[in-house]
Amino acid sequence: MVKQLNEGILKEVIVKRPADSYKGDYGHVLLIGGDKQYGGAITMAAQAAVSSGAGLVTVASDSVNRSALHSRVPEAMFVDWSDLEVLMEQIDRSDVVLLGSGMGLSEYAVSLVKRVLMQVSSKQVLVVDGSALTIVAQENLMFPRETFTIATPHQVEWERLSKIQLNYQHEIQMNDVQRQMLNIDILVLKQHHTVIYSSDGQTELEQGGPYQAVGGMGDVLAGIIAAFVGQFKFNMTQTVEAAVYAHTALADQMAAYNYIVRPSLLADGMANFMARYQSNFD
Numbered sequence: 470m471v472k473q474l475n476e477g478i479l480k481e482v483i484v485k486r487p488a489d490s491y492k493g494d495y496g497h498v499l500l501i502g503g504d505k506q507y508g509g510a511i512t513m514a515a516q517a518a519v520s521s522g523a524g525l526v527t528v529a530s531d532s533v534n535r536s537a538l539h540s541r542v543p544e545a546m547f548v549d550w551s552d553l554e555v556l557m558e559q560i561d562r563s564d565v566v567l568l569g570s571g572m573g574l575s576e577y578a579v580s581l582v583k584r585v586l587m588q589v590s591s592k593q594v595l596v597v598d599g600s601a602l603t604i605v606a607q608e609n610l611m612f613p614r615e616t617f618t619i620a621t622p623h624q625v626e627w628e629r630l631s632k633i634q635l636n637y638q639h640e641i642q643m644n645d646v647q648r649q650m651l652n653i654d655i656l657v658l659k660q661h662h663t664v665i666y667s668s669d670g671q672t673e674l675e676q677g678g679p680y681q682a683v684g685g686m687g688d689v690l691a692g693i694i695a696a697f698v699g700q701f702k703f704n705m706t707q708t709v710e711a712a713v714y715a716h717t718a719l720a721d722q723m724a725a726y727n728y729i730v731r732p733s734l735l736a737d738g739m740a741n742f743m744a745r746y747q748s749n750f751d
């Protein structure tokens with residue numbers, strides 16, 4: 470039977486912060502993405518990561534995005550993604566690497582995806598989203614076996630990766646086999662009712678609606694997942710489930726008084742949402 474996600478997952482995962490903690494306890498998240506066209510995507514992911522509690526956030530992007538990003542998210546550090554030496558150092562220093570939101574499909578983006586997949590180690594958790602998923606599919610790349618990998622495709626990105634046509638994606642066993650073949654540890658298959666596949670089985674999200682069908686909604690989810698994984702030292706599947714549930718539960722709340730939900734506002738609302746759903750254990 471498919472497990473349905475519910476509010477209980479939030480209190481399991483979102484714990485009250487110990488009084489004597491510091492930023493280093495909450496994960497260093499490196500976000501790699503945002504070409505000349507899609508700077509907004511990586512900015513929204515960074516906004517979401519900061520607002521969802523990541524201790525330190527660094528963005529590696531096209532230099533054209535630097536000042537726009539800082540005007541929206543001054544908490545984030547910035548590195549120019551054309552400086553490969555600095556970027557590789559940043560990867561080594563990070564706990565979580567989010568790769569691909571707004572990255573585009575240029576030759577440089579392809580070479581960067583290949584470099585990052587080679588550089589990450591067992592010390593990092595890798596979250597792969599957006600254009601990086603399309604590049605992995607087009608170039609027939611594999612995700613690194615020694616790095617815990619979370620992939621967040623929408624159905625067309627999953628079709629490209631898995632070669633399973635959209636109409637057949639409900640075939641659960643097929644998805645599981647494909648997930649293992651690609652070295653994906655947790656697959657967040659985004660759709661009207663998002664499904665999460667992992668070695669713990671399958672969970673489904675009943676909540677959410679068409680007010681979420683706005684460009685940038687997935688970029689924000691990727692930032693939330695990266696922040697949750699970086700700060701909550703909990704079972705990885707449940708941590709990702711909590712991130713997916715929080716993203717949509719907040720969208721549902723905002724949709725009560727908005728026709729559509731703006732992803733950037735959802736990102737900013739996460740800190741307030743998490744305060745309301747944290748559990749009181751130290």
Ligand SMILES: NC(=O)C1=CN([C@@H]2O[C@H](COP(=O)(O)OP(=O)(O)OC[C@H]3O[C@@H](n4cnc5c(N)ncnc54)[C@H](O)[C@@H]3O)[C@@H](O)[C@H]2O)[C@@H](O)CC1
Nearest residue numbers: 507508509510569570571572573599600623624625684685
């Ligand atoms: N403000 C920004 O900078 C934004 C940047 N974005 C970035 O743009 C890049 C390309 O992503 P896209 O997803 O737009 O493009 P893709 O080319 O990967 O996929 C979208 C295509 O699939 C089709 N499609 C059919 N069913 C679909 C479904 N259920 N869900 C999604 N698409 C479906 C769409 O019509 C479209 O042709 C990504 O890196 C993404 O992160 C987008 O997030 C939009 C906002």
Ligand SMILES: Nc1ncnc2c1ncn2[C@@H]1O[C@H](COP(=O)(O)OP(=O)(O)O)[C@@H](O)[C@H]1O
Nearest residue numbers: 623660661677678679681682684685686687688
């Ligand atoms: N009709 C819908 N019902 C529920 N959730 C939706 C709906 N449409 C989109 N979403 C959610 O919005 C997000 C869209 O992600 P994605 O397609 O990657 O967007 P983008 O790349 O533009 O940021 C996913 O989390 C998806 O589940």
Ligand SMILES: [Mg+2]
Nearest residue numbers: 599623687688
């Ligand atoms: Mg997307």
